[in-house]
Amino acid sequence: MNDFREGLLSINLQSIADNYLDLTKRLATGTRCGAVVKADAYGLGMSQVVPALYRQGCRDFFVATQTEGERLRKELGDSVRIVILTGVRAGAELECARAGLMPTLFTLEQLRNWVDICASAKVEAPCAVKIDSGMTRLGMAPEEFDELLKDSQLLHSAEIRLLLSHLACADEPQHPQNDFQLRSFKEAGEKLRALCPEVQLSLANSSGIFLGEDYHFDIARPGSALYGVNPIPGTPNPMRPAVSLSLPIVQKRYVSREQWVGYGATQQIAAGSWLAVARGGYADGIIRAQGGRGCGWAYGRQLPIIGRISMDSTTFDISALSQEERESLQSIEVLNKDLTVDEVAEYAGTIGYEVLTSLGHRYFRRYIKS
Ligand SMILES: Cc1ncc(COP(=O)(O)O)c(C=O)c1O
Incomplete structure (x- = not known):
């Protein structure tokens, strides 16, 4: 279900x-x-x-x-x-x-x-x-x-x-x-x-x-x-954002020593960092090219995506959060009014159209009417 x-x-x-x-x-x-x-x-x-x-x-x-x-x-x-x-x-x-x-x-x-x-x-x-x-x-x-x-x-x-x-x-x-x-x-x-x-x-x-x-x-x-895609790139977007996407966290972990993260061991994380693995990967439209470049969003802060994005999961560096925030963190937003479709597209080296049309079908979809 x-x-x-x-x-x-x-x-x-x-x-x-x-x-x-x-x-x-x-x-x-x-x-x-x-x-x-x-x-x-x-x-x-x-x-x-x-x-x-x-x-x-x-x-x-x-x-x-x-x-x-x-x-x-x-x-x-x-x-x-x-x-x-x-x-x-x-x-x-x-x-x-x-x-x-x-x-x-x-x-x-x-x-x-x-x-x-x-x-x-x-x-x-x-x-x-x-x-x-x-x-x-x-x-x-x-x-x-x-x-x-x-x-x-x-x-x-x-x-x-x-x-x-x-x-x-x-x-x-x-x-x-x-x-x-x-x-x-x-x-x-x-x-x-x-x-x-x-x-x-x-x-x-x-x-x-x-x-x-x-x-x-x-x-x-x-x-x-x-x-909500900006029709006049390079100038402030006159349109209202229409989507937000929140991925649930399935594991949080402390990294005690410097370590490689994810498939291909493409990126290292420093000793003493905190990671969160969220449910949602490229099979859900989290475009793989964002690996090591894009970010998520929680408590008003950007949280970098670390390593390659997997089919069903994405790993974030949540070290920037306070202990209290880390403990209460349940989900990470990967699209919202501060992390727009156009910004995500830029991280992924694509266009907002592709970000939208890639959005997967495993999410619960909530339609807001007013
Ligand atoms: C023929 C045609 N008209 C209009 C549109 C809408 O374009 P946009 O999404 O840039 O407004 C498209 C989109 O691809 C199109 O192919």
Whole structure:
């Protein structure tokens, strides 16, 4: 049975809702704010996070896969728009359309198949089209998009509701790629709108919102900032932290002589130190690269992680605590408002997104509603 003894992961739904509201207030007048809830709402639990965002007024949800979309549709009914960011599987078009999911299509072939298959089954088939404005990942290449613009029959029959593109460097405001992508997206959007005036445009992710109103268009698609990741790295985080994680201690020990700690004997601890071994390791999303670099937190103090992180446990040097604190210590926090997702990511040589989406499933999850 999963209980507090396996670690306590607290997810603050109120903070997520507040972050949503904060982002909506930053948007240009008339821009809607969607929410990216793929990968189980960045690991925090789509079934809990989505209702909190819905109550805050969000009606446009972006997921990565059809399975995620189907689950969300079941939970939320027909009142929301659900966009699948990675297209539709060949052969699954009718299933997708019948579930009321809007795929993001990024080749002409995909778009033609979508239109033909849905038209022959007389199923409504609204869709999104994604163009590559300079990231060179998913998206229609400019030449293919020009071909689409010339195909008036396809444009007439396709129910294109949304034109999307994704920014490669939005978290680096000075990067020239932002302006380049903005100009190519704007130009593409104007051309498509001249032919299909009802199409909405969407470019900005979390960091894109902070690049200014030019980037906002009709609908923004923030994900990470909702969950507390700093959308403007290098400057104070305007978002509220949404997670804290506390690992229970399973052993405390005094080290009487200088000793190597953990697998590989990579780090020594001085004679006279105190160690605490906590339940929670890389199988629980405590990223292994933090070994010997990261820290935990207790009694307002940082406690270094010593040696390599194991699959199920992490060892901390708790020598900095007083005897009384050491004796009463039951758990160590490895994520909290002072040890944020971004800081942990830095210790682990990764990004906050990976810290969140790695969070394990052995913890007791507590959802805070207010
Ligand atoms: C196409 C697309 N839009 C929006 C987002 C949300 O980005 P962020 O989490 O940086 O806000 C993502 C995330 O990966 C994405 O792939």
